[in-house]
């Protein structure tokens with residue numbers, strides 16, 4: 001898994017090392033120059049004679065970049081530094097000068113700096129690091145980057161983080177210098193994984209500075225190798241009831257497909273049994289003879305795919321089943337038409353699966369002033385707010401899926417091809433997650449953060465199944481469901 005730490009956590013981890021005189025900046029700068037030479041070799045075959053422009057802001061981020069520039073200059077690179085602040089890292093600047101680097105002072109013309117950078121083989125972006133006061137570059141740094149982007153972006157290596165990106169939240173309001181490669185020091189920062197800013201980072205490489213990072217990571221991204229630890233694999237002596245039964249309240253005469261897709265994903269994800277409640281049991285059984293229609297004991301539910309506001313029957317069933325979720329602790333996936341039926345307070349064993357527009361409605365119902373665009377601009381903040389207000393674990397769907405759960409658990413999964421943005425894909429995710437919860441409900445009650453980990457697992461498996469369904473091309477939601485057994489087997493290493 002990839003783990004990230006906030007600026008405050010990184011600073012806390014750096015402090016004791018700096019007090020001991022550990023040369024963190026020298027290590028960071030050395031690693032940055034090594035990565036930069038590798039890029040120059042890739043881009044132009046040789047390092048000597050390359051043109052590198054260092055964009056140096058007022059802080060230590062500029063210091064890292066200037067020191068790395070000095071090391072590059074000593075290897076025959078033509079290095080120019082463009083300064084943007086009233087302050088500059090003096091040691092770094094002196095090192096660059098000693099190595100023969102040229103310097104354009106901060107009172108020079110922004111256009112001249114932008115022209116230099118636009119003509120470089122590689123730009124080292126040391127404008128702003130974890131000392132950022134929020135998203136978006138302001139002042140001279142902002143003017144410089146806008147002028148540079150007007151001319152066309154050269155190859156950019158971001159020092160620690162892309163300058164202007166919300167370091168802890170991934171926001172990108174205002175000017176951001178997107179990178180081709182980000183060389184992160186000591187720890188990955190949440191903004192490198194979180195939408196909407198995550199793509200600003202390009203490829204990300206982590207330089208280990210030996211930090212002892214405090215507390216839990218801020219945001220995690222599960223990787224394929226993590227799935228086996230989280231998946232409820234049946235043991236030899238299990239039977240279908242111990243493996244978990246999933247109740248599905250989905251679909252209607254108007255939207256029978258939602259019932260088929262949701263149950264399809266649940267069956268294919270390997271749950272012990274699926275019970276279907278609703279008016280289209282005939283359609284569901286025709287597609288999946290394994291499904292049992294009618295009431296019975298379940299460990300988890302999926303509520304809502306294909307349930308419309310005027311469907312009194314399904315809404316009554318969902319209301320009744322929510323009582324079980326509250327009283328007996330059955331787990332639940334609360335999707336689409338069930339979101340507005342969510343009781344005032346539930347536990348983290350209920351997982352909401354809205355897209356941004358649906359999450360905005362959940363929040364507005366509870367007195368928040370936010371719309372779809374607001375949620376998309378700061379998805380983790382709003383997913384966390386919805387968790388606070390409802391008690392539920394929240395899986396916010398999108399190009400990068402964000403999960404917020406109990407005790408601050410947070411995930412950002414970017415596993416799916418954009419082809420997955422297709423009708424019914426959400427129903428498949430709901431069925432898949434329901435199957436996972438049905439098989440793990442006892443463990444979820446022991447560790448409420450597990451619901452968030454399972455939600456992230458479902459997003460990962462969903463995305464991988466989409467790739468597997470038709471690598472590089474269009475996919476249907478049913479094809480994603482059909483790809484689940486093979487995807488899961490591959491992830492479990494069997």
Ligand SMILES: NC(=O)C1=CN([C@@H]2O[C@H](COP(=O)(O)OP(=O)(O)OC[C@H]3O[C@@H](n4cnc5c(N)ncnc54)[C@H](OP(=O)(O)O)[C@@H]3O)[C@@H](O)[C@H]2O)[C@@H](O)CC1
Nearest residue numbers: 024025028059060061128129130131132133136137138160
């Ligand atoms: N600690 C260590 O030893 C190590 C740290 N390391 C490195 O240090 C970096 C952190 O350095 P840092 O703390 O000096 O902050 P940093 O991001 O360079 O600059 C902050 C200054 O920028 C300005 N500014 C703020 N917001 C702005 C905005 N929106 N738009 C424009 N300007 C803005 C503001 O200055 P002002 O404008 O107020 O003069 C503020 O003071 C870290 O990311 C890593 O690269 C590594 O070497 C490993 C060892």
Ligand SMILES: Nc1ncnc2c1ncn2[C@@H]1O[C@H](COP(=O)(O)OP(=O)(O)O)[C@@H](O)[C@H]1O
Nearest residue numbers: 397398399416417418420421423424425426427
């Ligand atoms: N650009 C994208 N790239 C990758 N995945 C996406 C993208 N847009 C949406 N998705 C994923 O596609 C699915 C769409 O679900 P949803 O919006 O509920 O569709 P529906 O309601 O039609 O089933 C979600 O899992 C979401 O994360």
Ligand SMILES: [K+]
Nearest residue numbers: 125128159161
């Ligand atoms: K930077």
